[in-house]
Amino acid sequence: MRNTPVTKKISLMIIIHSLQGGGAERVLVNLLKGLGRTEFSITLVLYENICSFPMPENIQLKVLGIPAGRNLFSLGVGFLRKILALAGLVRKQKPDIIFSLLSSTNAAAILASMLSGTRTKVVVSEHTFPSVNLANERFGSITARVIGLLYPRANRVIAVSQGIKDDLQKSFGIRKEKIQVIYNPLDLDEIRRLGRESVRHPWFIPTAMKEMPVIVSAGRLTKQKGYPVLLRAFALVRKSVPCRLVILGEGPDRPMLERLISELDIEKDVSLAGFQENPFAFMEKAALFAMSSLYEGFLLVLAEAMTLGTPVVSTDCPSGPAELISEGINGLLVPIENEDALARAILRVLLDEKLRSVLANNGRTRAEDFAVNRIADEYSRVFREMIS
Numbered sequence: 052m053r054n055t056p057v058t059k060k061i062s063l064m065i066i067i068h069s070l071q072g073g074g075a076e077r078v079l080v081n082l083l084k085g086l087g088r089t090e091f092s093i094t095l096v097l098y099e100n101i102c103s104f105p106m107p108e109n110i111q112l113k114v115l116g117i118p119a120g121r122n123l124f125s126l127g128v129g130f131l132r133k134i135l136a137l138a139g140l141v142r143k144q145k146p147d148i149i150f151s152l153l154s155s156t157n158a159a160a161i162l163a164s165m166l167s168g169t170r171t172k173v174v175v176s177e178h179t180f181p182s183v184n185l186a187n188e189r190f191g192s193i194t195a196r197v198i199g200l201l202y203p204r205a206n207r208v209i210a211v212s213q214g215i216k217d218d219l220q221k222s223f224g225i226r227k228e229k230i231q232v233i234y235n236p237l238d239l240d241e242i243r244r245l246g247r248e249s250v251r252h253p254w255f256i257p258t259a260m261k262e263m264p265v266i267v268s269a270g271r272l273t274k275q276k277g278y279p280v281l282l283r284a285f286a287l288v289r290k291s292v293p294c295r296l297v298i299l300g301e302g303p304d305r306p307m308l309e310r311l312i313s314e315l316d317i318e319k320d321v322s323l324a325g326f327q328e329n330p331f332a333f334m335e336k337a338a339l340f341a342m343s344s345l346y347e348g349f350l351l352v353l354a355e356a357m358t359l360g361t362p363v364v365s366t367d368c369p370s371g372p373a374e375l376i377s378e379g380i381n382g383l384l385v386p387i388e389n390e391d392a393l394a395r396a397i398l399r400v401l402l403d404e405k406l407r408s409v410l411a412n413n414g415r416t417r418a419e420d421f422a423v424n425r426i427a428d429e430y431s432r433v434f435r436e437m438i439s
Contacts, residue, residue: 060089060090060091060092061090061091061092061147061148061434061435061438062091062092062094062144062145062146062147062148063086063091063092063093063094063146063147063148063150063434064093064094064096064140064141064144064146064148064149064150064171065079065083065093065094065095065096065149065150065151065152066096066137066149066150066151066152066156066159066160067079067095067096067097067151067152067153067156068097068098068099068119068153068155068156069097069098069099069100069101069102070097070101070102070103070104070106071099071101071102071103074178074235074348074349074351074352075152075153075176075178076103076104077104077351078152078178078211078235078236078351079152080104080105080106080107081235081236081237081238081423081426082236082423082426082427082430083095083106083107083110084107084238084423084427085236085423085424085426085427085428086427086430086431087427087431090431091431091434092111093109093110093111094110094111094112094113094144094146095110095111095112095113096113096114096115096137096140097112097113097114097115098114098115098116098117098118098119098133098156099114099116099117099118099119100114100116113140115133115136115137115140117129117132117133117136123190126190130155130158130159133156133159133163134159134162134163134166135163135166137159137160137163138162138163138164138166138167139167141163141164141167141169141171142167142168142169145169145171146171147171147172147437147438148171148172148173148174148434148437148438149163149164149171149172149173149174150174150175150176150434151173151174151175151176152175152176152178153176153178154177154179154181154185154194154197154198155194155197157175157176157177157198157201157202157205158194158197158198158201160173160175161173161175161201161202161204161205162201165204172206172207172437172438173204173205173206173207174205174206174207174208174209174433174434174437175202175205175207175208175209176208176209176210176211177208177209177210177211177215177219177348178211178215178235178348178349179215179347179348180214180215180218180346180347180348180369180370181195181198181215181218181219181222181223182195182218182221182222182223183218183345183346183369184275184346184348185198187274187275195222195223198223199223199224202219202223202225202229203224203225203226203229205229206437207229207230207231207433207437208225208229208230208231209230209231209232209233209430209433210230210231210232210233211232211233211234211235211348211349211371212232212234212348212349212370212371212374213232213370213374214369214370214371214373214374215232215348215349215370216230216232217370218369218370231433233426233429233430233433234349234374234420234421234426235349235351235354235421235426236421236422236423236425236426236427237351237354237355237358237418237421237422237423237426238423239358239418239419239421239422239423242331242355242358242359243335243358243359245329245331245332246331246332246334246335246358246359247332247335248329248331248332249332250332250333250336252297252322252324252333254295254297254322255333255336260336260338262293263293263294263295263320264292264294264295264338264339264401265294265295265296265297265336265337265338266285266288266294266295266296266297266337266338266339266340266341266397267296267297267298267299267333267334267337267339267340267341267356267361268281268296268297268298268299268340268341268342268343269298269299269300269330269333269334269340269352270299270300270342270344270352271300271301271302272298272300272301272302272303272304272305272308272323273302273303273304274304274345275344275345275346275347276300276342276343276344276345277343277344277345277366277368277387277388278298278304278308278343279307279308279311280343280366280387280388280389280390280393281296281298281341281342281343281390281393282296282308282311282312282315282317282321283315283390284341284343284390284391284393284394284397285317285320285321285394285397286315286316286317287390287391287394288394288397288398288401289317289320291398292398292401292402294320294338294401295320295321295322296317296320296321296322297321297322297324297333297337298321298322298323298324299324299325299326299327299330299333300325300326301325301326305323308323309323330352331355331359334355334356334359334361335359335360335361337356337361338362338400338401338407339361339362339363339364339397339400339401339407340352340353340356340361340362340363340364341363341364341365341393341397342363342364342365342366342372343365343366343387343393344365344366344368344372344387345366345368345387345388346368346369346370347368347369347370347371347372348370348371349370349371349374349375350365350371350372350375353365353371353372353375353376353382354375354417354418354421355418356414357375357381357382357414357415357417357418358414358415358418360411360412360414360415361411361414362382362400362406362407362410362411362414363376363381363382363383363410363414364382364383364384364385364393364396364397364400365382365383365384365385366384366385366386366387366388366389366393367384367385367386367387368387372384375417377413377417380409380410380413381410381413381414381416381417382410382414383396383399383400383410
């Protein structure tokens with residue numbers, strides 16, 4: 052009787068700075084749930100031992116203990132330490148593939164692989180619209196030059212939207228054959244389970260919501276999210292329809308937003324609710340979910356709201372929303388930095404019950420395209436191609 056040959060697992064080393072709460076970090080945790088353990092042996096490498104998410108089982112964890120820098124000097128020293136520590140780890144473990152997330156980590160992974168002297172393949176992933184994002188970051192011009200120099204040396208670049216792929220080609224000169232678009236994965240069942248949980252906020256009592264529908268938005272309180280436009284739009288909406296606005300998230304723009312809320316005289320109907328461990332419970336109960344971003348990568352939170360059957364209204368910013376939303380079918384799109392257009396779209400949803408139902412049902416259907424297993428299969432194909 053012939054023995055069945057044992058297929059060798061693909062050794063996969065995944066690198067990210069930490070698993071502190073954030074979009075790319077949440078994407079990685081979802082992806083880890085979907086990658087087949089019979090096919091991959093996975094080592095997760097963190098520079099800092101910070102984890103805001105429950106870790107999937109059967110993953111080897113390596114923490115290098117290199118904190119993020121606070122200034123240009125410490126950033127440079129930290130970056131060099133990351134490269135050397137990672138090169139040593141790659142030389143020791145000789146993984147088949149390195150997969151990294153986010154720009155500076157991607158650069159360190161590429162350089163570490165080159166220094167390691169191994170034949171390890173490198174796959175990097177870009178989660179922001181890099182030319183615009185880096186223009187708004189301290190030392191972003193340095194990172195932009197590094198991307199242009201190093202990304203062409205990766206074996207494959209994953210862009211989480213077509214807009215990011217186009218930007219990598221146009222702004223950084225990376226050949227389109229090297230870039231593959233794979234959208235972000237969603238754990239649909241987990242999102243819907245969390246959405247059913249209760250919310251400890253007086254505005255989300257069913258009787259209160261019937262009288263005053265609640266609009267929800269979510270994301271860090273930063274310039275990128277365009278919250279001043281949303282607040283001005285809400286002030287216009289509130290003149291026509293009694294409603295409330297809850298913004299989930301924390302960030303450096305809170306004092307400025309609080310001043311604007313006071314100037315617009317909408318304090319009684321706006322809540323800056325801060326970071327919430329379970330934003331989905333808020334989103335599921337909202338009359339609609341609104342985003343006013345100036346730029347994005349994929350805008351994962353829109354897809355999460357769709358998963359919950361919450362109608363969505365978003366700016367048509369670069370990039371992501373237009374790839375998620377079919378106008379008038381599963382959501383509404385408006386120009387960026389245009390509070391009048393945003394207010395009109397919000398009013399359409401609040402006042403038209405039939406439209407709300409259409410957007411909700413079609414949004415749920417659209418969200419199925421991003422199911423964890425489906426997206427993980429796309430990553431698996433890329434990894435298999437790297438070693439075939």
